[in-house]
Amino acid sequence: MGLPLTGYLNREDRDAGFDVAREAIAWCAENISGSHLNFDFRVTDVQNKRYNAQGNTRRETSAFPCPHGSFDVVLLASVFTHTLPADVKHYMYEIVRVLKPGGRSLITFFLLNEESSALSKEGKGWTKFEHEMQGARTTNVENPEAAIAYPEALVRDLYGECGLELREPLRYGTGCGRTTGMSGQQDVLMIAVKTASRNRLTQGVR
Known part of the structure; x- marks a missing residue:
């Protein structure tokens, strides 16, 4: 995701990427930061049962x-699809915290709604969220972070609670068996904007 931004951002702009995937961060640091000093990549040693089980920090x-x-835009791709409900809420507040007033976010989810649930009952879709957990469904009860889906209504409520205003429409993926939609399995909550009321609240805790 950093590579195409090297042709878009100028030297006064900044890109910061962080992840639990050490090899990916090392690649980005070597192949992007070496020639683009305004691109910074770092490892965050946060626990994740699937990707970083020995992490030293709880999410x-x-x-x-x-x-x-500090940021105009926050992008999370294939993060909340592997994140437990309490951690999603925590991260949503962190997203709002680091966004500038009027800043935007773009996040991918697996969303559960009438259409995706009906398609699943028909046996369609690439991923089967068969196991119920509090506030979500997972493909693997022993390792729920392998893939997690959230009710769309719950996600919409969480956005409002945290102070992110969704810009419709959502862009649904084809992972649940849709014949139309964005390519790729995941659903994309395309743009959400940090609201004015949340700007006042976050400015008060600096």
Whole structure:
């Protein structure tokens, strides 16, 4: 995701990427940061049963390594599809914290709604979220972070609670068996904007 931005951002702009995947971060640091000094990549040693089981930091206490109100855009691709409900809520507040007033987010989810549930009952779709958990469904009861889906209504409520205003329409993926939609399995909550009321709240805790 950093590569195409090297042709879009200028030298006064900044891109910061962080992940639990050490090899991916090392590749980005070597192949992008070496020639684009305004691109910064770092490992966050946060626990994840699937991707970083030995991580030293629990997600519910982890903070993004960024100051308040420092970014115009926050992008999470294939993160909340492997994140437990309590951690999703924690990260949503972190997203709002680091966004500038009027800043935007783009996040991917597996969303459960009438259409995706009906298609699943018909045996369609690439991923089967067969196991119920509090506030979500998973493909693997022993390793729920392998793939997690969230009710669309719950996600919409969480956005409102955290102070992110969705810009319709959502872009649904084809992973549940849709014949039309964006290519790729995941659903994309395309643009959400940090609201004015949340701007006042976050500015008050600097």
